[in-house]
Amino acid sequence: MKISDILKNKRTLSFEFFPPRDEQGVERLFETIDHLKRYEPDFIDITYGAGGSTQRLTVELCVRAYRDSGVTVMGHLTCSAQTKEMVHSVLKRFESEGIENVILLRGDPPQGEDTFVPAEDGFSHATDLVQHTKENFDFGIAAACYPEAHPESLDADSDLYYTKMKVEQGAEFLITQLFYDNEDYYAFVDRARQSGIDVPIIPGLMPILNASQIRRITSLCGATIPAGLDRQLERHANDDRAVRQIGIDHTLRQAQELMASDVPGIHFYVLNRRYSITKILDNLQGSSVGVTSS
Numbered sequence: 001m002k003i004s005d006i007l008k009n010k011r012t013l014s015f016e017f018f019p020p021r022d023e024q025g026v027e028r029l030f031e032t033i034d035h036l037k038r039y040e041p042d043f044i045d046i047t048y049g050a051g052g053s054t055q056r057l058t059v060e061l062c063v064r065a066y067r068d069s070g071v072t073v074m075g076h077l078t079c080s081a082q083t084k085e086m087v088h089s090v091l092k093r094f095e096s097e098g099i100e101n102v103i104l105l106r107g108d109p110p111q112g113e114d115t116f117v118p119a120e121d122g123f124s125h126a127t128d129l130v131q132h133t134k135e136n137f138d139f140g141i142a143a144a145c146y147p148e149a150h151p152e153s154l155d156a157d158s159d160l161y162y163t164k165m166k167v168e169q170g171a172e173f174l175i176t177q178l179f180y181d182n183e184d185y186y187a188f189v190d191r192a193r194q195s196g197i198d199v200p201i202i203p204g205l206m207p208i209l210n211a212s213q214i215r216r217i218t219s220l221c222g223a224t225i226p227a228g229l230d231r232q233l234e235r236h237a238n239d240d241r242a243v244r245q246i247g248i249d250h251t252l253r254q255a256q257e258l259m260a261s262d263v264p265g266i267h268f269y270v271l272n273r274r275y276s277i278t279k280i281l282d283n284l285q286g287s288s289v290g291v292t293s294s
């Protein structure tokens with residue numbers, strides 16, 4: 001089923017994973033997916049790697065997740081390190097496996113570099129990939145958006161302009177980059193609506209698991225850690241358990257407040273670990289994640 005159709009009837013719950021480095025990690029990933037099925041996610045997804053083998057691994061993991069878990073799987077696809085023909089063949093594979101939804105992205109610059117350089121005869125922006133997919137396939141299409149603006153964008157207005165272009169070319173809903181201050185999400189949604197973007201904008205939340213990891217992730221993706229939260233992390237920087245609990249409490253508060261403001265769904269960046277997300281969802285039960293919204 002297309003996720004855009006699910007969104008017409010209910011608030012969605014979704015989990016994002018990444019492709020593990022080794023076989024043990026793969027088995028743990030599937031255990032985690034199996035465990036989280038009890039929360040009845042509307043879809044799950046696995047990020048697309050930066051090159052060759054991890055890109056192929058993502059496709060195989062998506063196919064396995066789709067076949068084994070019975071949950072709707074949204075395929076990720078980026079423009080990184082591939083010709084248009086290679087990208088087209090991944091879309092063909094998703095299609096032939098019965099995967100009906102994709103999120104289409106540009107991809108990040110390679111590690112240590114500031115700018116994204118498209119492959120020879122590759123796509124340069126998510127807009128190109130959305131256009132190509134819409135013209136050649138019948139997928140439900142999602143794209144990314146950035147409450148605090150994409151770090152490479154000239155400014156927030158130009159970023160919004162290109163976000164709108166992704167929607168005009170066929171993106172049926174948007175998922176946000178992670179953020180830790182809900183005001184950033186509300187302000188972004190207001191600006192998006194004023195600019196004429198009328199598709200659902202699903203907030204993406206990432207429970208903090210580790211202080212140095214989240215500092216690295218936020219500095220790469222241009223998200224801000226609010227000062228109060230940052231001070232708490234600083235105080236407990238060497239105590240991973242305390243940091244994990246701070247992450248659970250913060251994400252739970254964010255999710256509760258977002259749901260009270262009637263968001264179209266919540267997308268959790270799970271980082272392949274089940275402890276924090278389980279604690280958060282157990283506390284959210286009864287708060288109507290995953291049930292019909294008003």
Ligand SMILES: Cc1cc2nc3c(=O)[nH]c(=O)nc-3n(C[C@H](O)[C@H](O)[C@H](O)COP(=O)(O)OP(=O)(O)OC[C@H]3O[C@@H](n4cnc5c(N)ncnc54)[C@H](O)[C@@H]3O)c2cc1C
Nearest residue numbers: 047048076105106107108125126144150152153159162177
């Ligand atoms: C929900 C979500 C899932 C993600 N999944 C993955 C994943 O699986 N694998 C992965 O590698 N990365 C993933 N990312 C990260 C993403 O690839 C990076 O944020 C990347 O730097 C930008 O991707 P994009 O699709 O937003 O790019 P784009 O929409 O192409 O935007 C990139 C930059 O170019 C500008 N721009 C956009 N279109 C144009 C245009 N036509 N002309 C000129 N400028 C333009 C934008 O303002 C922005 O600054 C994900 C991000 C999110 C939020």
